[in-house]
Amino acid sequence: MKAKFLVPLFLFLGLAGFLAFGLTLNPREVPSPLIDKPAPAFTLARVDDPAQQFSLADMRGKVWLLNVWASWCVACRQEHPVLVDLARRNLVPVVGLNYKEVRGDGQLDARGMALDAETGLAVERARRWLGEHGNPYVLSVLDIDGRVGIDFGVYGVPETFLIDGNGKIRYKHIGPITPENLQQVILPKVEEVRRAG
Amino acid sequence: MPADRISLHPRGLRALARAGALAAMLWLSPAHAVDAPPAGEVAPTVAADPRLEADVQELAHKLRCLVCQNQSIAESNAPLALDLRNQVREQLAAGRSKQDVVDYLVARYGDFVLYEPPVKGITLLLWGGPAALLLAGIGWLAYRVRRRAVESAAVTALSEAEHARAQALLAGGAPGDAPPSSANRESRS
The missing domain is CATH 1.10.8.640 (Cytochrome C biogenesis protein)
Known part of the structure; x- marks a missing residue:
């Protein structure tokens, strides 16, 4: 019991250890409750041809990525070359979810805009952006009002979901994908999901 | 991020x-x-x-x-x-x-x-933590108070000799070594 005076020191060190660990966590990365749950079903108009619809069920049997993007999203520009490179290497199909293309843009006043007009503008803007930066997507769909985004628990752009052949979400990446993220986390996850079935 | x-x-x-x-x-x-x-x-x-x-x-x-x-x-x-x-x-x-x-x-x-x-398994510490800390604090305090009471009881019990010496001191006598007189203290200041 001679070392009793050291007890507060060890209590302090324990607390400091916890706090130091806390500093390494990112409070902006909120874990998704949708992991290993069926992806929310949706049917949305395609950017390449708004008359055509794309449904979640269309990708059944494939392991694929759903990437949330928008032309007004700055971080998407940072991420985009990584996706273009991924598409060139033909490793995993990526579907784009164009999120609130018009009404999400802070520079634009979309109040009172008719849905048809908004859709037309969204298509035009999305195509122009893909033309400028390259199109890594198998196809992109328009989430005009962000409702599908809410179903997926999207709270920022970009976000990327890994969906397996049964339509289950297996992984969510929050924020722009870096080449390191892709090589060290996402592609190994894709392999793992593919092996699992 | x-x-x-x-x-x-x-x-x-x-x-x-x-x-x-x-x-x-x-x-x-x-x-x-x-x-x-x-x-x-x-x-x-x-x-x-x-x-x-x-x-x-x-x-x-x-x-x-x-x-x-x-x-x-x-x-x-x-x-x-x-x-x-x-x-x-x-x-x-x-x-x-x-x-x-x-x-x-x-x-x-x-x-x-x-x-x-x-309230669920993973948040149990969050919800129960403060109460647990409070109870632990009260328990520790009770233990310390009780122990101090025992210790001070042991200290206050004087032996016969100590008792006699205290009586003598209170009566103004100087058995053994004398306490410093007030005159000594004044001369120092």
Whole structure:
């Protein structure tokens, strides 16, 4: 019991250890409750041809990525070359979810805009952006009002979901994908999901 | 996470800056200032029924905005908060219960959307921790108080000899070594 005076020191060190660990966590990365749950079903108009619809069920049997993007999203520009490179290497199909293309843009006043007009503008803007930066997507769909985004628990752009052949979400990446993220986390996850079935 | 992942609320930031300036000028509380609808925003809709709107507001104050994490979706001006408020309003108007709406959001965004974390296995320490610390503190205090009582009881019990010496001292005698006299003390000062 001679070392009793050291007890507060060890209590302090324990607390400091916890706090130091806390500093390494990112409070902006909120874990998704949708992991290993069926992806929310949706049917949305395609950017390449708004008359055509794309449904979640269309990708059944494939392991694929759903990437949330928008032309007004700055971080998407940072991420985009990584996706273009991924598409060139033909490793995993990526579907784009164009999120609130018009009404999400802070520079634009979309109040009172008719849905048809908004859709037309969204298509035009999305195509122009893909033309400028390259199109890594198998196809992109328009989430005009962000409702599908809410179903997926999207709270920022970009976000990327890994969906397996049964339509289950297996992984969510929050924020722009870096080449390191892709090589060290996402592609190994894709392999793992593919092996699992 | 790079700092530029603020894409969802460029307006929110601008509105906040504007609100901040306004608050500084008018000495308004910021909570009131950010209520002003930001420019370029889809006009905030309000339910026609005041009781429904009161329910919407009550619920919105309990839900966390995921973009501005220290604000509720009632306070936040981020577009996502606006979307979620509209969702809450729409679903309550459609006759769903408050619990339904909360479940709907928790299913998508997780327990993080709740300002009050639910009591379950993983939050047991969070909820029970303070009470456990309090009980531990009380227990420790009781132990120390009891031990001190025992110790001081042992100290106060004087032996026969000590008792006699104390009596002698009190009577003014100087058995053995004498205490310093008052004269000695005065001469030193």
